[in-house]
Amino acid sequence: MQTLSSGDSEQASSLHQRILDDIESRILSGEWQPGYRIPFEHELTEQYSCSRMTVNKALTQLAKAGMIERKRRSGSFVSKPQSQAAVLEIHDIRDEVEQLGLPYRYELQKSVSRKSTATDGKKLEIERNTPLIELTCRHYAGKRVFALEERIINLLAVPDAAQTDFSKQSPSPWLVACVPWSNAQHAIRAVAADENVAAILGIPAGAACLVIERQTWNAGQPVTYVRLTYSGDSHALVARFAPNQG
Incomplete structure (x- = not known):
């Protein structure tokens, strides 16, 4: 030998x-x-x-x-990295990406101050013509888009958002740090990517996506609505439960 x-x-x-x-x-x-x-x-x-x-x-x-x-x-x-997010938490997408060991990058695509429509009212429970800011953001893991963020913020609840430069910072950690919230609601759906979302996420049209819609309130006043879209093969949701002791 x-x-x-x-x-x-x-x-x-x-x-x-x-x-x-x-x-x-x-x-x-x-x-x-x-x-x-x-x-x-x-x-x-x-x-x-x-x-x-x-x-x-x-x-x-x-x-x-x-x-x-x-x-x-x-x-x-x-390998296709798969992140996990807790269903009952408001988390920072940067943390999800960095937990995968990938470099994170954030990009603001759209920022518009406008009055709310009937559609906005259904999303955030606000009256028509309420001042709000609409944001569309991309979160990257390496060179690939990890999540598409579409958000509206109620400017009556968060007036400082109108003067905040969201090209420099992601809205989610800014809101968590600057605005108290007392209630939140998550809706989780599996959807097929339309041509626009597919192009953004770099996946085939019709591919499965995981969509998380979240609303938050502070003392009964609506604060923000956000829709987060992930490629279905790269994201998972987890929740921890305890038995009902009643």
Whole structure:
């Protein structure tokens, strides 16, 4: 049996770590998107001038960490990260993305101050012609849009929102930090992506999406309504229950 010298062992260990670091950085930066096929073992062996065993060890470690999926005869693919959000919490999307180990980026697409319509009234229980601000935002995980946020804020309840620059900060953490709320309601739906949402999320039209609609109130006064749309294969909701003691 052939044994490795201490120099050979150190070189193999160094190459193993280099392969790990290279693949991990490409996944976390978004360069290699979910579903991307990683080069085959023999290709990586040639690229790094190392043994197939060293490559296999690195890929096995990445698979155990959940970053890649290894499929027999097909190769290795970047895993589709799945975030989890608690149903009964108001959470920051930045935290969801960072928990996946991906870089977060926020982008304001639309900000309009206007009077409410009958449709707004159904969403937020406000009278017609109530002053409000309408926001459309994108939240990114790496290079991919992670969630589409569509929100209206009641300016009678939150007048400071009219002077706030939401291109610099996401509305959800700003509202949580600046505006008290006493009640909230979540509605959760599975919907098929229309052409506009599909284009934004980078998924086929008709693909399943998870939609969370939330309303919040402060002492009975409506504060905000938000509709969050996620690709259905990348998001899950969780809730913790206790038995009724009554």
